[in-house]
Amino acid sequence: MGTFSCRLKLISMNGEKSVELDALVDTDAFYTQVPSSLLEELGVERTDSLNLQFADGRTVRHDIGYAWASLNGKRVITQVVFASEDSAALLGAYTLEGLRLVVDPVSRRLLSVEAVSA
Numbered sequence: 001m002g003t004f005s006c007r008l009k010l011i012s013m014n015g016e017k018s019v020e021l022d023a024l025v026d027t028d029a030f031y032t033q034v035p036s037s038l039l040e041e042l043g044v045e046r047t048d049s050l051n052l053q054f055a056d057g058r059t060v061r062h063d064i065g066y067a068w069a070s071l072n073g074k075r076v077i078t079q080v081v082f083a084s085e086d087s088a089a090l091l092g093a094y095t096l097e098g099l100r101l102v103v104d105p106v107s108r109r110l111l112s113v114e115a116v117s118a
Contacts, residue, residue, distance in 0.1 A: 004108040008091055010034065010080070011068035012042045021089050025110065027103055028055070029092040032069065033062075033083040042067060044080060052081065072110060074099045 008023040019038055031052070046063040053059045063082040068075055071091075076098035083090075096102070101110040 006034075006071065006091060006110060008089070009070040010038070010042060011070060011075075012044065013066060013068065013077070014043075015068070019040045022093040023089040025096075025103060026090045027093050027096070029078055029090045030094055031081045031090075031092045032095040033081040033087060033090040033092065034083050035051050035087055035089070036063075036082040037082060037085060038089075039065060039067070039082050044082075046082065067096070069099065071099055072101065072112065074101070074112075 003024055003026070005022045005024050008018055009018055009020045011018040016082070019042060021034070021038065023032070041058050044065040044067050045066050049061055049063045051061050064079050065082065067080050068078055069078045076095070078095040078098050100113055102113050104111050
């Protein structure tokens with residue numbers, strides 16, 4: 001899949017602060033990852049930590065927390081990773097599914113879908 005970016009809005013859990021950023025749509029990334037300083041600016045609380053394995057094989061421990069994510073008129077509470085400062089913002093599969101969005105790789109855009117229950 002070709003990569004592309006989208007404009008993602010992250011909002012503090014209490015709704016008092018928000019930030020808009022360009023995030024690389026990355027369906028290979030499970031979590032949405034944002035430089036730590038932006039999440040700290042929003043007041044996102046570090047609630048846990050986990051090991052993330054990167055494409056180059058490295059495994060790095062990162063803190064995670066919760067924030068509202070808003071995109072294409074939809075909004076959902078999602079887990080966010082406190083990434084290193086030199087990391088690009090990534091919009092991961094967990095957040096995409098929560099927002100009920102899928103990737104159209106041909107037109108390089110996000111499409112709304114209805115939730116499906118088995």
